[in-house]
Amino acid sequence: MNRAASAFGIRTYSQGELTLDLESDIYQKLQQQSIKFSDLLQQLTDFIRMLESGKQKYNINPYSEKFNRGIHILGGNNFALEFLPRANLALKCSEGQWNAEDPRKQFLRSIELAWEFKTKLNEQEKALLQICPVYLYFQTEFRSALFKRVLFMPRIEGTPLGKTETGFSPEFCQIFNIPSLKEILCQPQFALHRSLDPDPQRQLLKIQSAYLFQHLSQRGIKILSLNQKNILAVSNPTSQQQQYVIIDPTADYCLPISPAYNLLTAQLCRFR
Known part of the structure; x- marks a missing residue:
């Protein structure tokens, strides 16, 4: 051996x-x-x-x-x-x-x-976001x-972000400096995103994920594959916090939809 x-x-x-x-x-x-x-x-x-x-x-x-x-x-x-x-x-x-x-x-x-x-990541961020x-x-x-x-x-028991109605929790949005879905709905730079997607809710969640991608990139953490499907919302019964777990952090370059989307959309996330 x-x-x-x-x-x-x-x-x-x-x-x-x-x-x-x-x-x-x-x-x-x-x-x-x-x-x-x-x-x-x-x-x-x-x-x-x-x-x-x-x-x-x-x-x-x-x-x-x-x-x-x-x-x-x-x-x-x-x-x-x-x-x-x-x-x-x-x-x-x-x-x-x-x-x-x-x-x-x-x-x-x-x-x-x-x-x-x-x-x-700082202690508040580590308490809310983890890698599987x-x-x-x-x-x-x-x-x-x-x-x-x-x-x-x-096996992480949770709900994919893409299947939630409200996206990231208010606490998560505050700590990671991410706008809520309602705020994204009012941001003019994403008008084309919203109009081209037949599922407006899905597009809002994808934009929220791109905001997280941008925030992590600023910390020197690149997760090009980040999207609303590979982030699980998990309830922590001990802390009563809503936590999030990234379950697949590798980019799929045969189908580079998420890497391309994140890199392009993150540029628009700079305007608040």
């Missing part, structure tokens, strides 16, 4: 046709439990075969995949993988098609952004496998 360490404490293992990337906390837990990595690879292989046979049963994607690129968003609340901190998991599974987004890029970028949020954690990335080159690449994450 080959192994290597990389930035942010990521550990990479390979054995034959299998490759495994581990987030640093998961690696430490495996070390404490004295789990053999050959046994771990076998356990993950068996688990993914179970997912393949039940891909419809475990589907949790709130949006349909329009371009059939072999990406499946699966999840469950009681998966028996004892080395992970939670049994509630979300899994991004790729069939490995050439034009599909790469879950490994999401794994690496999520870990990098978690560090950027920790070092570049990632646990591990699994890859197989076996032709018989349906899922060639799988990203393991905790």
Whole structure:
């Protein structure tokens, strides 16, 4: 078995046709439990075969995949993988098609952004905005496998921003200096945006996301993929705050709609 360490404490293992990337906390837990990595690879292989046979049963994607690129968003609340901190998991599974987004890029970028949020946002901002954690990335080159690449994450129970009626909460808007949907509706620079979209509410939420993109960019944090679909609104029962979790921070350059939209719309967000 080959192994290597990389930035942010990521550990990479390979054995034959299998490759495994581990987030640093998961690696430490495996070390404490004295789990053999050959046994771990076998356990993950068996688990993914179970997912393949039940891909419809475990589907949790709130949006349909329009371009059939072999990406499946699966999840469950009681998966028996004892080395992970939670049994509630979300899994991004790729069939490995050439034009599909790469879950490994999401794994690496999520870990990098978690560090950027920790070092570049203030305490109020960090309390309201987070990056969805990632646990591990699994890859197989076996032709018989349906899922060639799988990203393991905790399952976040929330509502996509695009399915909310009011957008970001008043507290979030105040702390991140983002206008409310009512304020955006009155801003003349977005008249063309609103007139071209047959769904005015969707367009307002997309503009709000572009404001967040601009704010983060000013802090040195670039998330070109940011949109109303990959931001989850999550209620925190402890703090009674409405929090927001970004669940996919990687840009899809095969379908560069969000990167292009954010870069162009952010220029208009400068005028208040």
